[in-house]
Amino acid sequence: MMNQELTDPRILVLVSGSGSNLQALIEATRERDYPGQIVAVGSNRPDVLALERAKRAGIETFTVDHQKFGSRDEFDTALKAEIERHSPDVVVLAGFMRILTPGFVNAFRGRMLNIHPSLLPKYTGLNTHQRALDAGDQRHGVSIHFVTEDLDGGPVIAQAEVAIAADDDAQSLAARAQQQEHVLYPIVLRWFCEGRVQLDGEHATFDGTPLTQPLVLPAEEA
C-alpha cells in the first residue's frame, strides 16, 4: 500500500476522564510543524477534566452521555453521528472507557487509535498495573493500537516500556507509564497523519511494511 500523507488531518479525540493524554496531544498539535489539528473533543461523561482542558485550549467539545441511552447500539449510533459532524480523518481514544459495538468500530476501521496501559497482548481490560505487579513482571509499559472489534486486541503500532522497580506499587507504576503515554501518543499520531502508519487488512504497517513487532521506545529507568 502506498503511503499517503493526509492533507491537514482533522483529529477528533474521545475521552472519559482526566485527559492527561489529551493535554499532551493538545500541546503537540500546537507545534507549528505538527501535521494535524484537533477539531473536537467528545466525552461520554459530562463534567470531566478532559472537557475543561479542551475548552481552555479553545477546542470544540461535545458530550454523549451513555447513561441517557437504553442500549450500547443507541449510544454508539448517537456518538457516531456527533463524530461524523466533525468529519475527522482520525479518531483518537485517549482514556475513553466505553466498550464500542462492532458496527461503530468498523465505521472507523483504519482511522481509530487507542492507547492502552500495558504491553499488549498482555493485560487487556482493567487494572493493568496491578496485574503486572502481581505477575512479578520486570517490564511493563503502554501500547498504541488500531481499534478493531477485538477489545484491546487490534494490531499494535508502538509500545513504550517501563522497568518495574522492587518498591513499585500500582500508583507509582501508573504514573511512570503515563509519562510514557504522553511521549508516545503524539509521536504515533504524527506518523498516522503523515501516512506512515496505516492499517492494511489485519496488520499495522509502517512506511508500507507490515509490522511483525510493535515499534518500541526503550525503557525509562525505574
Ligand code: GAR
Ligand atoms: C490512560 O492511562 C490510558 O492508558 C487508559 O486510561 C488513562 C486515561 O488517562 N486507558 C485505558 O485503560 C483504556 N483501556 P487520561 O484521561 O489522563 O489521559
